[in-house]
Amino acid sequence: MSSQKAKVAIIGSGNIGTDLMIKVLRNSEHLEMGAMVGIDPASDGLARAARLGVPTTAEGVDGLIAMDGFEDIEFVFDATSAKAHEHNAGRLQPLGKTMIDLTPAAIGPYIVPAVNLTEHLDAQNVNMVTCGGQATIPIVAAVSRVVPVGYAEIVASIASKSAGPGTRANIDEFTETTSAAIVSVGGAAAGKAIIILNPAEPPLIMRDTVFCLVDASAPGIGDEIRSSVEKMVSDVAAYVPGYRLKQQVQITDIPADRPVRSLVPAGTHRPTHQVSVFLEVEGAAHYLPAYAGNLDIMTSAGLQVAERMAQQKAARKVEL
Known part of the structure; x- marks a missing residue:
């Protein structure tokens, strides 16, 4: 050496x-x-x-x-x-x-x-942060670089077999730390994190979902968001080759009667659109099999x- x-x-x-x-x-x-x-x-x-x-x-x-x-x-x-x-x-x-x-x-x-x-x-x-944070906060940051994110929610689903005793002992800290970093690093005004230990057999690959509530009513904003997210996925994949979009970025209208006001901080404009990003993280199989993308x-x-x-x-x- x-x-x-x-x-x-x-x-x-x-x-x-x-x-x-x-x-x-x-x-x-x-x-x-x-x-x-x-x-x-x-x-x-x-x-x-x-x-x-x-x-x-x-x-x-x-x-x-x-x-x-x-x-x-x-x-x-x-x-x-x-x-x-x-x-x-x-x-x-x-x-x-x-x-x-x-x-x-x-x-x-x-x-x-x-x-x-x-x-x-x-x-x-x-x-x-956490495995879920490393997978999803870049996406929140990518969206927030284009338009303010009033609220971001992430769901990280990992194979139960890939979660050792330390991970299981830290479930509460996982949600608290990831939620805080969604705001401080990702740039969202408010954030929430959820983790799922999936016991399915055979074990499933790590999947992550990111929801961002934004005002995307201006012309061309949707294309800018998609471009920013795709660039960020490429940046993460440079050091995590198994990191990828599972499907195209979805940007959908939020109906006027949907109660989203309570999710965003007081004084924040009511979001007009939901950005949904679906990710998959395949591990390099250095220690556990490839399903352990969280590792x-x-x-x-x-x-x-x-x-x-x-x-x-x-x-x-x-x-x-």
Whole structure:
């Protein structure tokens, strides 16, 4: 491995952490694995890391800090749970480690690479929102770049088999964090997020639906919205190849008697149209099968952020 690469640790040896480790090992240009951290000595993620030559510990964040070479680790991905991240960040940030948070803890600023990748590269703790947020917030942002979005609602449906214990423990945080990021990153005046763990067999691929209420009465606005959404889908697919539109963007009139006023903030114009966007996210099958697009989009987004952070740090060292 190149000595110029930044060393990273991953806390959480479950589905997300293991998929992320494989991406770092196979695809990263600026990062190399320094440690895989878990709390279950029998976990498949720790066993796989050991087989791949990655240093491991089953003693959690304290075990990481005690590992040989800990001082060389620059970035720490946290793929545990929202509650655990609060503890992990409290231990690691005072030691100068940059945290890329893949839980819904939302201690640091939200990053959705296709929307605001460069805005928080100097932050010591950044939050990757949620898998549903990474899939849908770019679409809300694409619409809001054309016309104000009074209300945005997203529904993320993932295969139950792709949701590990950490994901299940964070369902409430998922909805709260994603809803907040729909507003702060996506640009909607108000937002709501819903997640569905689909137990269907065989497991179904990740599907996401985005509804935006807008005033699209001006001539040509519909074409501009469609063009903006299609461009955004292309931008996300650049780092998540399995991300795609399931069908054409739909823009429909909102009947005058439909009670939508309560969905938009007070003082906002009544929406005239509903924009409906239907997405599909196929995973790269690095760890779980291709139906687990929720893993792929989350880990791909986290990797994208860490890559850019490492690239920026390296450039600054050269300048000095």
